[in-house]
Amino acid sequence: MKFTIQRDRLVQSVQDVLKAVTSRTTIPILTGIKLDVTRDGVTLTGSDSDISIESFIPAEEEGNEIVEIKDTGKIVLNARFFSEIVKKLPLNTVEIEVLVNFQTIIRSGKAEFNLNGLDAEEYPHLPQVEEENSFKLPTDLLKTLIRQTVFAVSASETRPILTGVNLKVEGDELTCIATDSHRLAMRKAKIETEVKGEYNVVIPGKSLNELSKILDDNNEPISIVITDNQVLFKAKNLLFFSRLLEGNYPDTSRLIPAESKTDVTVHTKEFLQAIDRASLLARESRNNVVKLSTLEGKVIEISSNTPEVGKVVEEIQAQSIDGEELKISFSAKYVMEALKALEGTDITINFTGAMRPFVIRSLHDNSMLQLILPVRTY
Structure with a gap:
């Protein structure tokens, strides 16, 4: 040679x-x-x-x-x-x-x-994949789907299935879901090419992170071929195989609340920066907890209090607050990661009470949601 x-x-x-x-x-x-x-x-x-x-x-x-x-x-x-x-x-x-x-x-x-x-x-042979069952997505859309969900997979191996992203295809709709049982990220997208059959598989989060790093930012189509235990991503001059995780992904649809008691619309960047500042003092404590309270006059109070470090209180103006008065505590890290994944300048947060999961969505985009469980503080 x-x-x-x-x-x-x-x-x-x-x-x-x-x-x-x-x-x-x-x-x-x-x-x-x-x-x-x-x-x-x-x-x-x-x-x-x-x-x-x-x-x-x-x-x-x-x-x-x-x-x-x-x-x-x-x-x-x-x-x-x-x-x-x-x-x-x-x-x-x-x-x-x-x-x-x-x-x-x-x-x-x-x-x-x-x-x-x-x-x-x-050298071991690569998996042989029958390419009848495939569909195509633009590369930049696939990278966006990964970026907006993969951060929410579980880092713990106690439930291996949660270390992956659940990819479902029904008709011309693709849904990606990731959860670590404390939060959930979901993103839907339309598939422009014809799809034969339905799919419901779980791809390891680690595989998707590595795939995202080597794909170029372009809208060239990438073929996704799914078999019983493998998925193949096929781009120009590149083949990326990953094993699939075994087992059934939990039914997450019932976690998403159908109605809410308090709805807040707020500017994404302002909200993110206020939580970031509040988390500066919360970081010392084990759980990085920040509190949110709704006040009169469409005002949201963001605060954190770590007795051995100090406390921080900040008020930001919301565009609208509808429904019941609310006090809720949550992980600053989870909310910040959720906000960074969302697109658009404004978000809506739907709360169903202080101890119930809340949902964050982009104001004008229903293709994606982030769900977060609050933290119990006594």
Whole structure:
């Protein structure tokens, strides 16, 4: 195997597949990156058996030669050393040649590295996915769906199913839901392409975070292919496989209150900044609790009191407050993360009492909601 390649393209692909490689694996060969060189180009693969990422670099693109292929072949190279080497090579081109016993020479300018490779035949095969069951979304919409929900997944492994995002497809509507049982994020979107069948799967939050990092910000369509235990995201020159979480996701629809007792409309940024300031003193205490009270004249009071640190009180003007007077306590962190995920300059908060979950929505957008459980303070 022998080829010469543009260094920046190689670096980009290595960085992409590296996101699936972990040093904590029981299968030693998975600490490596697989290179598969054919006449069409170079395919790089990284996997930790939960996530697998494949990045393809075509031999030529739009008439420009990217890879000059002298001999085809396959090799697995140590991911950590290979990625550090290619990042620091002196010239814009890199030559990679595999000799006997998987000895691999990496040359660029006057620099020459000799790395011990591994037999690519030992590398596990990627899942075979039948592509009949697929639908497409614009890449930037998919990234938005992930950003607006994934932060609410559970960090605790006590209920593994809650560490993932529930993705449901019914008709032409896609719903993404994440909850850690203290809060819930939900976002709906229309699917413009035809969808065959219905889906209800749970994708690990970790997988979606890594996917979001390697997708470009554009509105190119990305194919999503769902099988019994795998999901494949297929973009141009990129395949991203993730296992699905096993088990049934809880029915969250009954958590969302149908009616409310107090409705507040307020400017998102002003509300967020007031909670941020109140949380400065609350951060010391274990639960980071901030209190909200409604006052006369459409005024909201945001306060926090940590006896060993001090207290803070701030009033902000709401656009409207309807319904009963209210005093409620909540986690500042949860509300701030919810507000950052919402779009639009104004939000509506629907409260159903001091000890009931409350719902935050963008004022003119029903495609998304954030639900948060209050904190009991005595």
